[in-house]
Amino acid sequence: MALLSWVRETGIELVQVNGQRRYGGPPPGWVGSPPPAGSEVYIAKLPRDLYEDTLIPLFQSVGQLYEFRLMLTFSGLNRGFAYAKYSDQCSAGKAIAALNNWEVQEGRAILVCQSFEKCELSVDGLPTTLCHRELEALLLEATEGLLGFTLHASPSRKEGKVAVLTYSSHRAAALAKKALVEGNIGLFKKKVKVEWLKPELKEQLQAHGEKPPPSSVRHLGSPERVLPSSELRGALGLLGALCQRRHLGTPRFLTRCVQAEPDGWQRYWGQVVIPSCPVPCSTFLWVREDASGTVGHKRIKEAVARLALVMLGC
Numbered sequence: 001m002a003l004l005s006w007v008r009e010t011g012i013e014l015v016q017v018n019g020q021r022r023y024g025g026p027p028p029g030w031v032g033s034p035p036p037a038g039s040e041v042y043i044a045k046l047p048r049d050l051y052e053d054t055l056i057p058l059f060q061s062v063g064q065l066y067e068f069r070l071m072l073t074f075s076g077l078n079r080g081f082a083y084a085k086y087s088d089q090c091s092a093g094k095a096i097a098a099l100n101n102w103e104v105q106e107g108r109a110i111l112v113c114q115s116f117e118k119c120e121l122s123v124d125g126l127p128t129t130l131c132h133r134e135l136e137a138l139l140l141e142a143t144e145g146l147l148g149f150t151l152h153a154s155p156s157r158k159e160g161k162v163a164v165l166t167y168s169s170h171r172a173a174a175l176a177k178k179a180l181v182e183g184n185i186g187l188f189k190k191k192v193k194v195e196w197l198k199p200e201l202k203e204q205l206q207a208h209g210e211k212p213p214p215s216s217v218r219h220l221g222s223p224e225r226v227l228p229s230s231e232l233r234g235a236l237g238l239l240g241a242l243c244q245r246r247h248l249g250t251p252r253f254l255t256r257c258v259q260a261e262p263d264g265w266q267r268y269w270g271q272v273v274i275p276s277c278p279v280p281c282s283t284f285l286w287v288r289e290d291a292s293g294t295v296g297h298k299r300i301k302e303a304v305a306r307l308a309l310v311m312l313g314c
Contacts (some may be wrong), residue, residue: 063091
């Protein structure tokens with residue numbers, strides 16, 4: 001009743017679709033593009049009797065909300081977690097700093113942390129006769145933003161394969177999921193299961209030694225196609241000069257090689273922390289390493305520097 005009264009008084013529109021109730025995305029009066037990656041926070045440990053009439057004003061108190069999504073059961077009850085997307089990354093950082101461990105009810109503190117956008121899908125139940133070239137052609141025809149995929153024996157089906165697909169963004173992965181779910185009968189000639197890659201499936205494949213040989217790993221395009229070198233050139237210098245001019249502090253970089261393939265391809269993770277910005281920038285990048293071992297670290301530094309420049313409005 002309190003929620004209904006609040007909706008009537010404020011005129012806020014809440015839309016319930018597929019197990020979640022959403023405000024905004026964009027909200028009324030929004031002008032411009034959607035917020036950049038890193039602008040969303042994950043909210044957990046919510047009391048089951050807490051709803052948008054309390055949550056939206058609370059999270060609006062630290063910054064402009066672009067979207068708020070409360071996860072619901074099929075009966076309409078709060079599932080205990082939600083997502084709040086802000087107009088920018090700095091507001092998301094403020095929400096984490098101000099509202100993590102906030103006591104929303106006596107003895108009930110909530111968890112607020114950065115939301116990590118999912119970019120990987122699993123497609124289970126593929127035909128055992130399906131080869132890599134056929135799958136690649138199907139995926140490139142049906143979806144956009146595919147960075148690469150691996151193909152494994154399915155751990156849940158005696159006869160069949162499972163593919164792990166990696167996309168360039170959460171949006172690209174979500175659109176791919178929709179396209180594959182709606183068109184899977186035509187694509188694969190049989191019913192397959194398309195879903196977000198679950199951590200337990202990833203661990204299961206690794207535990208059973210299902211890491212494929214180099215020939216079964218498809219990296220679509222060179223690193224320059226994923227992140228053009230023309231966009232990266234000079235990003236480190238530009239970021240350093242910008243931080244000095246705005247008195248933001250000296251950027252600190254963290255880089256690490258997280259995956260290496262026998263054919264020379266290596267996956268790097270990188271992060272840049274700017275003292276005056278509460279939310280760090282991080283990304284992954286595939287690099288074909290040289291003998292010196294320095295190319296990957298240099299490329300990933302340039303990549304995260306470019307992301308930081310975008311975050312700072314350059």
